[in-house]
Amino acid sequence: MSQSSQTPTPNPTLFNQLQQQGWFSQLQAELQQRQQWQQAFDRECPLELVGYCTVIGLKDQCLYVAVANASQATQLQFRAREIIAALKKTTPNQPLKQLRAQIMRLPLARVEQPVFANSTILSEKSKEMFVRLAEATEDVQLKAALLAWATPK
Numbered sequence: 001m002s003q004s005s006q007t008p009t010p011n012p013t014l015f016n017q018l019q020q021q022g023w024f025s026q027l028q029a030e031l032q033q034r035q036q037w038q039q040a041f042d043r044e045c046p047l048e049l050v051g052y053c054t055v056i057g058l059k060d061q062c063l064y065v066a067v068a069n070a071s072q073a074t075q076l077q078f079r080a081r082e083i084i085a086a087l088k089k090t091t092p093n094q095p096l097k098q099l100r101a102q103i104m105r106l107p108l109a110r111v112e113q114p115v116f117a118n119s120t121i122l123s124e125k126s127k128e129m130f131v132r133l134a135e136a137t138e139d140v141q142l143k144a145a146l147l148a149w150a151t152p153k
Contacts, residue, residue: 030057037063037091044086046079053101062098063087073101127151 038055041063045053052072056064063084067073076083080099087096130150134143 061095066104076101
């Protein structure tokens with residue numbers, strides 16, 4: 001008996017049965033709401049963070065956003081007020097009072113996450129500190145790592 005290499009077609013009867021289930025309809029509504037929040041968030045988020053932030057959901061007037069590392073979380077929290085103000089203008093029907101960043105390893109990220117993503121996000125003072133520290137150390141491997149962090153590609 002040979003197996004067919006054709007793509008299976010969805011079963012419309014099963015899909016219709018699922019749509020009649022309360023939990024499935026609720027799940028669809030939540031996914032649609034999350035997608036709408038993601039689109040609104042992407043329009044208002046600073047460009048350097050857009051692809052690195054994924055809206056997790058809205059609960060108790062707080063928008064939860066997943067980020068890959070502490071640096072991105074700090075940047076997001078620093079700009080939270082301006083993002084919330086802009087989101088309130090574009091989504092006036094949705095009550096929003098807070099924005100919270102949650103650090104997660106993101107298979108959810110929409111851009112490739114480099115291993116040392118922090119190096120491109122460091123402030124100039126932090127970069128200078130790494131360079132000074134690298135110049136002061138005698139350990140060759142540590143010096144190379146510090147300089148790699150201080151000088152993004």
